[in-house]
Amino acid sequence: MIRHSLLCVASALALAGCVAGPPPEVATPAPALPEAYFYAPNATTEVTLSALLPVEDPAFDTLAAQALAGSPTLGEAAARIEQARAGADRAVAERLPSIGANASVTGQRTNPSQFGSDLPPGIAFDTERVSYAANLTARWDPDIFDRLRAQERAALARVDAATASARGVRNALLAEIAASVIDWRTLSGREEAIRSDLAAAEDLARLAAVRERAGIAPGFDRVRAESAASASRSRLAALAGERSRLVGRLVTLTAQSAQLVRAALVQAAPPPRIDAVPASLPSSLLINRPDVLAAASTLAAEDAELAATARRRFPTFDLSAVIGLLTFNLADLFDEESLVGSLAGSVAGPLLDFGRIEAEIDGAAAEKQAAFQAYRGAVYTALGDAEAGYGVASGAAAEAEAAAREAAELARAARLANTRYEAGLSDFLIVLEARRAADASGERAAAAAGRVQRARVLLWQALGGSDLP
Template identity: 30%
Template sequence: MAGHLRLILSTQGALALALPLVGCMTVPDVREPALATPAAALRARSIAVTRHPALSEQPAPSQWWHLFGDPTLTTLEAEAAASNLDLLAASARIEESRAQLGMVDAARRPQVSVQAGYTRSALSEHSPMVLLGAPSEPTSTWSLGLQAGWELDLWGYLRHQSESAEARLQASAYGMDAVKVSVAGDVARTYLLLRGVQAQLGIVEENLQIARNLVRMTESRQRNGVATRFDAAAAHADVASIQARLAQLQQQRDALMNALALLLSKPPRELDERLADAALPALPERLPIGVPSELARNRPDILQAEARLRASVADIGAAEADFYPRIRLTGSVGVQAFELSDLGSWSSRQFSVGPALHLPIFQGGRLKSNLALSDARHRLAGIAYRQTVLRAWHEVDNALSAYATELKRHEQLQLAWTQNQTALEVAQRAYQQGTSDFTSVLVARRSLLSSQAELADCATASALSVVALYRALGGGWSSELRMETAATDKDAS
């Protein structure tokens, strides 16, 4: 009875020492970084939506590539979402963060373990215990018991660590969403570049045929004494120049096909047959881009930076709580005997229970350095958050500007192509009639080739501006799906 009384008094004494310190523990006073309002960018966005009928403030689709209406692109996006190695690595990082959260949460729960042992020992005949009368014969000791322990998290040290680990798990999940956005954008961008190069190949091959016809015409005129060697040499040089351009475009086409294969985690040349020549997809007739206030909620990299900021705040709380005492309740119950047959007897029982108090007094500056480190990391997380938001606004503004510019450029290039086509027809007719030299034909044909190439390049750039726009808006993942997954994980835990 006296032993139990001493145990209760010791427990109450430890708690009495610790409880006054609870009132000294304060929640970390951390403010979120102040963000400037992009007023000029918002005005430019509003003007762009007003001027271009395709743009609207309807919610942006998560699978925005469907707007192009290209079945091949849709299939490639689906395959990349299932097999891309960057996505698989991001998924593994989520599992890693989930395991770390489980390890941190385990420290907040009671710990129970079973211990069993057997030892055979003997005292030395010259030991003090034997000289005092203890036996020196070998003896066996059998033990079996149950141990339990639980830390009282009075100042939130373990709670803050758990909050930090949970925020880092969320950051890993948003990191995977950011990879989804990047992969979806890379697949669409590479596919459109490929279709653009294939369109350029068609233009060059068509012009190669025209150039060869000009060679035959100049050679015929030279044989009849109408043309000079200059005309024939210039025509042959033009064919060689076009063939060199053709070889360059073929190399670009092969490299882009391999780039798509890599995004889908396939060996080189694996997609060559599937990616045969096809027309560049037309620009979508409608481009829903949502409202500006949704940007921070739709960009997973912003949400990831915000989660990392929350984790840094929790780390500060844990570092501050580490200055205070830590109390752990421990207990054990079991049996111990010299004979195995005596383990079941009531007289072999043993137990212990009581609190353990850890009070840091001198740590060589470790606790202060840890708090300073947490503060510095929080400032870095705040700067990273501001950078991410600012970069997002810049990317959206640049993408909208590129979209408007490419539309305007396409109109002018279309006009230039029409005029150059007329100029070539007039120059060829004049050369055949002998009223103009071959130089005018060569200049007109090169101008037409340049116009065709620029027009195809502009069409590709216009499509790429759409990809850049939806990539900047955070398209390629679903915030609703993320919230549903988070709710399911919470229910499961």
């Protein structure tokens, strides 16, 4: 009879959980990507992604190693991974039995009056008793409806998301360091061009002064030549502020002192080698971009969370057992008669919760939908970054080539104007205008060359980055 009643109760609970139906379906179709990038060049040579970084620059090599070893940002990302792993370990442990032990000593005093005064003759009992107990307990949820298994899948997916996010932090850190080192080298190129302009302006001022003393040129020519030299000195002085900004930025990125950062930056570097940009396919973003991988893992976690929430409508089963020792005399604790134990099984499930679980399921479904839209956003953000990266890299290379050609032509024009002026075939105003045009072009060419390398770093990050060699 008792067995029949338990069976009826279990059946009612199972039926109550099953009548609500399956969880809502949330469509998550794969985003449609083009077959090729619109702005990608027709590359025929194999180029690795790491070639887009200034890997041959000793300053980048030193600063990147320092940052990877002690960056607070990377340390925080690593801690997030450990936090996610701890959650996954807990989810795995929840599916295993839990075994414990306990021991107790209990003293009890009884008032004989509570039993009345008409006890049979010869009946007596101890009013004070001390019991000694030691127990080994075990409990296990067999997870018949896979609720705990779904929570485990969600926790493991969050580990993958944290790992991908940490890789994204690493890529961003390396990109920032590479860009800062490139900016430092660009400042050196600009300084060299400005010093060349300053030397030419000072030579022109000396020539104007000689002609002024000879009485064959007005003093105004010398003044204008000296003003051009002063303008070059002003541009040169402005570079110091830009250098201090870069050092401060690298101090933040590498967690090193300004002295160590400066020592790394002053190392001599070979001329940058500009190889062709690597070929890639839009589909590779799904496996290379850290933000896309993190979004995909988050979507998988939300899907598993939805499954776990939906399984709350089903009954849960619990098995427990206790085996131990119980005695009222400490000397008899290990006697055979002191052995006690129990074995129990229970089932519990919702019968009437007035929509609480359904509301939780709807909330989990909305979380999954939001995660899917975030995943789509990450995919198309990556696609846009890659398209822009290819286009900017191509445009920057064309700009740098044109700027270098312009600088060479204007420098040649300035030399010709100066030669004609010395021969008395041209006036000073023509020489000065030619010199001013040449002055600006050299610095522009150096800045354009730096933008080429910066664009390559952005492309490296847009395509997902890669490990350093």
